[in-house]
Amino acid sequence: MIWNESIECASRSTMKNIQTVRLKATVQRIYHNIPYYRKKMQEAGLTPEHIRTVDDLHLLPFTTKTDLRDSYPFGSFTAPMSEIVRVHASSGTTGRPTVVGYTRNDIAMWSENVTRALCMAGVHQNDMVQVAYGYGLFTGGLGLHYGTENLGATVIPISGGNTQKQIQLMQDFGSSVLCCTPSYALYIAEVLQEMNITPEDLKLRVGIFGAEPWSESMRHEIEDKLHIKAIDIYGLSEIVGPGVSCECEHQCGMHVNEDHFLPEIIDPETLQPLPPGEVGELVFSTITKEGIPLLRYRTRDLTRLIYDQCACGRTLVRMEKCKGRSDDMLIIRGVNVFPSQIESILLNMSETAPHYLLIVEREGNLDTLKVQVEVNEQFFSDEVKALQNLAKKIKSNIESTLGISVTVQLVEPKSIERSVGKAKRVIDKRQL
Ligand code: DLL
Numbered sequence: 557m558i559w560n561e562s563i564e565c566a567s568r569s570t571m572k573n574i575q576t577v578r579l580k581a582t583v584q585r586i587y588h589n590i591p592y593y594r595k596k597m598q599e600a601g602l603t604p605e606h607i608r609t610v611d612d613l614h615l616l617p618f619t620t621k622t623d624l625r626d627s628y629p630f631g632s633f634t635a636p637m638s639e640i641v642r643v644h645a646s647s648g649t650t651g652r653p654t655v656v657g658y659t660r661n662d663i664a665m666w667s668e669n670v671t672r673a674l675c676m677a678g679v680h681q682n683d684m685v686q687v688a689y690g691y692g693l694f695t696g697g698l699g700l701h702y703g704t705e706n707l708g709a710t711v712i713p714i715s716g717g718n719t720q721k722q723i724q725l726m727q728d729f730g731s732s733v734l735c736c737t738p739s740y741a742l743y744i745a746e747v748l749q750e751m752n753i754t755p756e757d758l759k760l761r762v763g764i765f766g767a768e769p770w771s772e773s774m775r776h777e778i779e780d781k782l783h784i785k786a787i788d789i790y791g792l793s794e795i796v797g798p799g800v801s802c803e804c805e806h807q808c809g810m811h812v813n814e815d816h817f818l819p820e821i822i823d824p825e826t827l828q829p830l831p832p833g834e835v836g837e838l839v840f841s842t843i844t845k846e847g848i849p850l851l852r853y854r855t856r857d858l859t860r861l862i863y864d865q866c867a868c869g870r871t872l873v874r875m876e877k878c879k880g881r882s883d884d885m886l887i888i889r890g891v892n893v894f895p896s897q898i899e900s901i902l903l904n905m906s907e908t909a910p911h912y913l914l915i916v917e918r919e920g921n922l923d924t925l926k927v928q929v930e931v932n933e934q935f936f937s938d939e940v941k942a943l944q945n946l947a948k949k950i951k952s953n954i955e956s957t958l959g960i961s962v963t964v965q966l967v968e969p970k971s972i973e974r975s976v977g978k979a980k981r982v983i984d985k986r987q988l
Contacts, residue, residue: 559675559707560668563815564870571871574815575610578843583607583616586849589634592623593851613818613841614829618852621654624794629655635846645693646793653693656793657847663702665844666796669813670703673802676811676868677764677787679733681708684759686729688722688736688744689767690977691715695797696767700735703799709733716740716976719747730759738770738778738786739979742910745781746970755783764789766798768978769878771896773903775807777910788877794853795840801875809862809874816844819875820852821861824882835860837882838875856881886916886982888923891960895981898927901953907935907946911972916984923986925962927954933969 558564566574583604586593596617597603606615624632633640640657647653658666679685685704689696697715704711712729714722716736722744725731734741741763748755760782766789778786790810791800800817801810812819817840821830824837838857842849858881862874880894887893895914902908909930917924929950931943943966951964 557675557680558868558870559672564672564811564872566815566871568871571814572610575818575843576608578815579610579613579818579841580604580607582841582843582845582849583851585634585846586851590627590632592627592631593617593619610818613820613852616841616851618827618839618854619850620854621794624654625652628652630657632848632850633657634849635659640847643693644695644698644793644797646695647693654794656695656797659846662796662845662847665816666699666799667702667706669796669816670699670799671706672813673789673799674703674707674709674733674764676802676804676870677733677762677789678785678805679704679707679709679762679764683709683732683761684712684729685709685733685735686712686714686722686726686731688714688716688734688740688976689798694977695791695793696735696737696977699791699797699799700764719744719976720751723748723751723753726758726760727753732759732761733764734760734762734782734784735764737767737975737978738765738774739768739974740976741765741778741782741786742774743974743976745778746974748782755781760784762787764802766790769880769884769896771900771903772877773900774910777903790875790878792855792857794848794850795842795855796845800840804866804868804870806867808866809876811866811870811872811874812861814873817842819861819873821859822854824856824858832863833860835876835879838878856883858882858885884982886914886925886984888916888925889960891958893925893958893960897957898954899981901957902927902929902950905950905953907931908950909969911974912981913972914982916982916986918986925960926965927962928965928967928972930969930972931966936969 639659642658645653645655687700691697763786775786789802791798801812820839821836830836838855858879909932911930913928915926947964
């Protein structure tokens with residue numbers, strides 16, 4: 557089912573007209589309410605009148621996380637506090653959190669987008685949706701919650717953690733949809749196995765997974781273990797939370813709700829827009845938000861946009877699965893390394909479990925990369941020689957892909973810490 561067919565299947569020219577009207581209104585709103593952005597526009601010699609169509613978007617200055625931090629907590633809001641009905645915040649790893657305020661209309665707009673995402677994933681009113689994303693300042697739990705209610709399906713607001721109880725409710729309530737991070741989905745699969753419960757004992761059909769990068773190999777792993785269709789959902793608190801984009805049942809890129817969020821791809825070095833189809837940094841402008849609209853917000857996420865028509869009939873532009881973040885990219889001895897590349901190699905080997913940790917250190921002037929990976933149960937009981945050979949094989953697979961030397965440390969099954977939210981896969985000791 558397509559939730560909002562007239563928008564989701566609109567022609568490019570209709571979409572551009574909608575975007576133009578909304579972008580112009582947003583530029584006015586921000587110019588007249590946010591001093592730091594007005595200053596940036598003035599420095600670029602711009603007034604709102606210079607933005608005549610959506611094609612003029614590239615003229616506008618960028619907004620960055622630093623702008624939001626500097627205006628902490630409410631300095632980027634363009635609606636009076638009397639109209640703000642909710643705040644969320646992203647913790648971030650350094651510095652102050654980023655605070656996002658929603659008006660009543662913003663909450664309705666967010667729910668509409670999450671409902672579209674659920675329909676893209678093949679969820680319908682009769683579904684029982686277990687929301688195992690965290691509830692609270694993090695947008696995952698409440699975002700999926702409101703979208704599910706808006707669709708008319710049943711929501712189980714269990715939040716993250718307490719895995720045995722998650723599984724018990726899945727059995728007792730017959731949950732058909734699971735929403736959580738992909739790393740938590742894998743952990744749930746592991747606990748199911750320990751409890752001797754098979755996917756056939758459950759009614760799970762669809763998983764809606766996001767909030768962290770995950771590879772195609774990880775998708776296959778989850779689909780095989782839980783016997784579900786694993787759908788990728790994307791979003792960030794600064795823009796709205798989950799539901800900025802989501803895959804449809806064809807699983808070939810996430811449809812961006814571009815009547816609300818305008819995507820662009822730029823070269824993170826030169827900051828120039830890149831031609832359609834090229835990989836670069838994703839930038840979003842919100843064009844309907846009232847609480848905290850943002851123009852050209854740099855997400856740091858790396859992906860590409862796909863403008864071809866999708867088999868589902870939606871014309872909404874798609875963004876490819878994120879390759880990682882420009883600030884997650886490790887530069888090891890001058891070579892760019894994405895954790896997702898290593899993840900794919902490990903997941904394609906039958907002897908290893910999908911749990912790993914990358915540890916980067918500096919010895920003298922030389923960067924070193926250690927890959928800790930869990931060996932799966934059946935293989936671990938094998939002889940030492942076989943383990944040594946396995947470590948060699950992993951090392952050579954990684955080295956031939958990345959072109960740098962690594963050390964591989966095999967660790968016992970279940971020894972790498974599991975997460976119920978976003979997984980931490982990299983420890984970069986060089987920054988300490
Ligand atoms: O993670 C919102 C969300 C909740 C999305 C639930 C999907 C599901 P933040 O905590 O602000 O918001 O983190 C946003 O997480 O810039 C990406 O780097 C990463 N991210 C989110 N979804 C995906 C995804 C939520 N599907 C940051 N694939 C973003 C890869 C993702 N990375």
